Amino acid sequence: xxxxxxxxxIHIQLMxxxxxxxxxxxxxxxxxxxxxxxxxxxxxxVLPAVNEQALFLSYLMGSALNCTLAQKTxxxxxxxxxxxxxxxxxxSQFSSPVGRGxxxxxxxxxxxxxxHIHDIHLEEDAGKMVHQGNFSLLxxxxxxxxxxxxxxxxxxxxxxxxxxxxxxxxSLVRCLRACDGNMETGSLRCDANVSVNSLGMGLGTKVEIxxxxxxxxxxxxxxxxVRRQSRLMQAGKPVIQETRLWNEQSGKTExxxxxxxxxxxxxxxxxxxxxxxxxxAFLNRVTSSLTELPAARELRYIREYxxxxxxxxxxxxxxxxxxxxxxxISSGTEVAAAAAWIKGELAKLQGRYAxxxxxxxxxxxxxxxxxxxxxxxxxxVQQAKQVLELMVQRGIVQPEEVIAQEGFKKAxxxxxxxxxxxxxxxxxxxxxxxxxDGNMKAVGYLMGMVMKETRQSADPRTARRLLxxxxxxxxxx
Amino acid sequence: MSELFPAVWKQITSSPRHLKCYEQAVAALDTDTCxxxxxxxxxxxxxxxxxxxxxxxxxGIPFAVKDNIAVKGFQFSCGSQILAGLRSPYTATxxxxxxxxxxxxxxxTNLDEFGMGSSNQNSACKPTVNPWDLSRVPGGSSGGSxxxxxxxxxxxxxxxxxxxxxRQPAAFCGIFGFKPTYGTVSRYGLAAYASSLETxxxxxxxxxxxxxxxxxxxxxxGRDQTSLDCSDTTxxxxxxxxxxxxxxxxxxxxxxxxxxxxxxxxxxxxxxNIVEVxxxxxxxxxxxxxxxxxxxxxxxxxRYTGVRYGSRSREEHDHQHMVRRTRDEGFGKEVKLRILLxxxxxxxxxxxxxYVQAQKIRTLIRNExxxxxxxxxxxxxxxxxxxxxxxxxxxxxxxxxxxxxxxxLPANLAGLPAVSFPTGIESGLPVGMQLMGPAMSDRxxxxxxxxxxxxxxxxALPRRFSPGEVTHG
Numbered sequence: 001x002x003x004x005x006x007x008x009x010i011h012i013q014l015m016x017x018x019x020x021x022x023x024x025x026x027x028x029x030x031x032x033x034x035x036x037x038x039x040x041x042x043x044x045x046v047l048p049a050v051n052e053q054a055l056f057l058s059y060l061m062g063s064a065l066n067c068t069l070a071q072k073t074x075x076x077x078x079x080x081x082x083x084x085x086x087x088x089x090x091x092s093q094f095s096s097p098v099g100r101g102x103x104x105x106x107x108x109x110x111x112x113x114x115x116h117i118h119d120i121h122l123e124e125d126a127g128k129m130v131h132q133g134n135f136s137l138l139x140x141x142x143x144x145x146x147x148x149x150x151x152x153x154x155x156x157x158x159x160x161x162x163x164x165x166x167x168x169x170x171s172l173v174r175c176l177r178a179c180d181g182n183m184e185t186g187s188l189r190c191d192a193n194v195s196v197n198s199l200g201m202g203l204g205t206k207v208e209i210x211x212x213x214x215x216x217x218x219x220x221x222x223x224x225x226v227r228r229q230s231r232l233m234q235a236g237k238p239v240i241q242e243t244r245l246w247n248e249q250s251g252k253t254e255x256x257x258x259x260x261x262x263x264x265x266x267x268x269x270x271x272x273x274x275x276x277x278x279x280x281a282f283l284n285r286v287t288s289s290l291t292e293l294p295a296a297r298e299l300r301y302i303r304e305y306x307x308x309x310x311x312x313x314x315x316x317x318x319x320x321x322x323x324x325x326x327x328x329i330s331s332g333t334e335v336a337a338a339a340a341w342i343k344g345e346l347a348k349l350q351g352r353y354a355x356x357x358x359x360x361x362x363x364x365x366x367x368x369x370x371x372x373x374x375x376x377x378x379x380x381v382q383q384a385k386q387v388l389e390l391m392v393q394r395g396i397v398q399p400e401e402v403i404a405q406e407g408f409k410k411a412x413x414x415x416x417x418x419x420x421x422x423x424x425x426x427x428x429x430x431x432x433x434x435x436x437d438g439n440m441k442a443v444g445y446l447m448g449m450v451m452k453e454t455r456q457s458a459d460p461r462t463a464r465r466l467l468x469x470x471x472x473x474x475x476x477x
Numbered sequence: 478m479s480e481l482f483p484a485v486w487k488q489i490t491s492s493p494r495h496l497k498c499y500e501q502a503v504a505a506l507d508t509d510t511c512x513x514x515x516x517x518x519x520x521x522x523x524x525x526x527x528x529x530x531x532x533x534x535x536x537g538i539p540f541a542v543k544d545n546i547a548v549k550g551f552q553f554s555c556g557s558q559i560l561a562g563l564r565s566p567y568t569a570t571x572x573x574x575x576x577x578x579x580x581x582x583x584x585x586t587n588l589d590e591f592g593m594g595s596s597n598q599n600s601a602c603k604p605t606v607n608p609w610d611l612s613r614v615p616g617g618s619s620g621g622s623x624x625x626x627x628x629x630x631x632x633x634x635x636x637x638x639x640x641x642x643x644r645q646p647a648a649f650c651g652i653f654g655f656k657p658t659y660g661t662v663s664r665y666g667l668a669a670y671a672s673s674l675e676t677x678x679x680x681x682x683x684x685x686x687x688x689x690x691x692x693x694x695x696x697x698x699g700r701d702q703t704s705l706d707c708s709d710t711t712x713x714x715x716x717x718x719x720x721x722x723x724x725x726x727x728x729x730x731x732x733x734x735x736x737x738x739x740x741x742x743x744x745x746x747x748x749x750n751i752v753e754v755x756x757x758x759x760x761x762x763x764x765x766x767x768x769x770x771x772x773x774x775x776x777x778x779x780r781y782t783g784v785r786y787g788s789r790s791r792e793e794h795d796h797q798h799m800v801r802r803t804r805d806e807g808f809g810k811e812v813k814l815r816i817l818l819x820x821x822x823x824x825x826x827x828x829x830x831x832y833v834q835a836q837k838i839r840t841l842i843r844n845e846x847x848x849x850x851x852x853x854x855x856x857x858x859x860x861x862x863x864x865x866x867x868x869x870x871x872x873x874x875x876x877x878x879x880x881x882x883x884x885x886l887p888a889n890l891a892g893l894p895a896v897s898f899p900t901g902i903e904s905g906l907p908v909g910m911q912l913m914g915p916a917m918s919d920r921x922x923x924x925x926x927x928x929x930x931x932x933x934x935x936x937a938l939p940r941r942f943s944p945g946e947v948t949h950g
Contacts, residue, residue: 042785045667047665047703048702081779081782088780
């Protein structure tokens with residue numbers, strides 16, 4: 001039996017308007033080298049001026065990750081030469097990170113798990129290299145962007161756990177609005193370290209894996225690496241301490257550099273930026289910006305609302321969705337109905353019309369009104385869905401307005417409906433025949449005719465019952 | 478304030494015709510002194526702001542800028558081959574503020590490469606010589622600025638002082654050189670050599686002239702978070718007037734020792750108490766300084782690789798090779814020495830032995846000065862143990878130059894203000910003495926220097942450039 005130890009080093013680009021040490025705007029996808037200035041280009045004579053919002057988001061993350069927050073924090077220079085680093089040293093934190101010794105709780109298959117955080121530190125991002133044949137192009141738009149590195153302890157015990165943790169972490173940073181969590185664009189990046197050892201023997205020889213651009217790659221690379229290391233162990237061969245790169249094409253990790261080649265970064269305190277001592281007001285602002293985190297929410301939804309793990313996870317994963325869910329409930333929608341509408345119709349409409357739950361397109365009170373009207377049979381479910389869609393289409397936030405426009409009202413009585421149904425059955429004797437023979441597919445066909453004829457005003461359950469009665473078929477249960 | 482600077486300067490800078498004559502005259506004279514690396518009055522005037530040029534506190538006053546300080550459009554070589562061809566895309570805060578006061582930058586002056594040296598012989602360009610004796614060095618690293626002020630080309634110049642680079646050349650050239658309290662003048666735009674030690678400094682022919690210049694250029698700057706306002710209103714001439722002087726054999730050359738005695742005498746004649754002090758930690762100032770300065774330099778100079786600006790080696794097989802060749806070809810010997818030294822002292826496992834130790838000494842020196850300034854208002858000490866030395870082999874070796882920095886380094890290690898002022902001519906060459914004050918006593922220290930200087934004969938180069946020649950010529 002082997003034991004697996006996985007730790008993650010996660011980099012998140014903080015959602016600050018400007019870069020961490022200069023006033024260049026932080027936007028991705030711009031023309032190369034258009035978001036640069038003498039400071040982030042490392043011209044002679046320039047100095048870094050630290051962005052307070054970056055420090056704020058760092059402390060916020062530290063607080064959310066239960067770290068001991070630094071009473072005094074400063075920057076260090078990490079020295080190494082690389083073409084995407086304009087100063088050939090990175091301003092980072094080494095001896096006094098913003099936060100140390102925290103933890104993060106996350107849910108894996110409904111079970112609460114905890115991973116300890118070694119430290120979190122603020123630093124500047126590098127530029128990007130674009131390799132073209134035998135030369136490279138440099139784009140410094142990203143150089144100097146605010147980057148927060150979160151280092152976990154090696155406590156994850158399987159590649160799947162690492163994937164789940166990372167997804168949960170992504171949800172947390174989005175919830176705090178510290179980072180957009182986008183792994184494809186590189187706003188969230190992850191390196192993993194892994195070691196394998198015989199059960200009870202403690203940590204094995206650590207291998208670091210880089211170039212993991214999605215949480216799926218994190219799992220796949222770790223699975224490959226665990227297999228590789230286990231095979232080496234079985235063969236009695238040593239695992240070499242090294243850094244490896246994940247190659248998605250080959251589905252393998254490849255050696256990048258061994259420990260012997262490891263660099264001496266010659267850290268020393270950054271003389272250009274004085275130490276930062278957070279004021280009481282600053283720390284109060286951090287505390288008041290904290291919000292219930294996704295894992296805690298998910299657990300609460302399961303325990304308090306009796307939702308399934310899957311539904312609770314879906315609702316709690318995104319802050320605006322969770323808040324919308326809670327607003328639906330507080331404005332009077334039943335828990336189950338609120339969950340069902342968000343997962344079903346609202347998700348569908350969002351996909352179709354690209355709006356966000358928090359932007360006021362469909363105020364929660366309006367949805368509650370519509371849902372309530374289905375309960376009192378003022379609207380059929382079908383009509384309710386139509387009302388919501390028309391509200392989005394027409395930019396109307398009052399459901400009553402759409403209902404009036406459409407002339408939706410509850411079908412007067414069964415008599416009128418019966419008349420319509422017998423007419424339709426009389427016109428489609430063939431279909432009725434098939435239904436009597438047990439081909440229930442035709443029911444849908446006839447129901448469609450009924451609903452069309454009643455302009456969706458019929459209650460589908462009643463209509464179906466009357467239709468089957470008319471045909472002479474027993475209502476199936 | 479205006480009478481501090483002759484009115485003729487404003488006449489020159491406000492007339493394109495005079496300006497042209499002025500530039501030509503200075504350029505001709507400077508073929509001997511080599512103070513300027515670039516002289517461009519047209520460029521300077523284009524940067525100046527018309528409104529303040531008329532009414533600012535320094536309106537129309539031309540000045541020279543050491544070539545390790547950024548002025549938009551001007552070259553920015555730092556005296557190094559590696560930055561050949563670079564034009565600055567921006568202007569340093571201190572220069573910007575002087576422009577706001579109406580002053581006009583007219584050119585960039587020579588220096589020891591990246592400020593590393595005390596002779597100007599470490600410049601990648603033709604070295605500047607001392608206007609008092611063309612066979613001698615002007616001092617360094619702000620030798621070009623010192624020579625330009627001393628020769629009368631400009632009424633004032635900017636230098637930078639990391640370990641004495643404003644004060645020592647001022648002493649060698651017979652002018653005033655002021656190093657402000659660390660942080661009172663923004664470093665934004667000063668090409669970094671040793672960030673925690675250096676500051677932009679000012680050089681003038683008269684002590685009083687330093688006041689409006691410091692007033693205009695200083696103050697907190699959002700682009701330099703180590704900067705702050707010089708808000709203190711210390712008056713060093715108030716209360717019991719006590720000046721501290723160094724006891725014991727200071728290892729001074731005879732003319733410098735004579736200058737020191739005269740300066741002490743001057744204070745006594747003004748009614749000041751003299752107290753002899755010993756500063757034991759000063760013995761460690763030189764090793765401490767060179768450890769810290771080199772460590773910071775090794776990181777500060779890492780950006781010069783030819784990738785984004787400056788000169789790049791023609792040999793470029795791959796990035797690493799290109800960077801190595803560029804740095805090998807682009808940096809001079811002294812710069813390479815300090816980068817290597819700095820890299821060495823910062824190695825993992827060796828920091829406690831060197832860098833951390835040096836920082837501890839620095840703290841001791843700071844504490845020693847804090848204690849000293851409870852007993853005395855100012856400290857009077859020599860600027861440099863010898864006068865301007867000969868160019869070439871007859872001068873000081875690189876090691877001797879470093880040891881001779883012992884009187885100027887402490888102000889940088891402790892971040893304190895210090896002024897070098899001329900005490901007269903000894904053996905045909907100027908001698909300079911130094912006054913150091915407590916942090917933030919900058920204004921008062923300048924006023925005291927002006928007061929004391931009245932006890933000494935005026936030191937002026939006999940064949941000085943006179944701006945009057947331009948307007949009358």
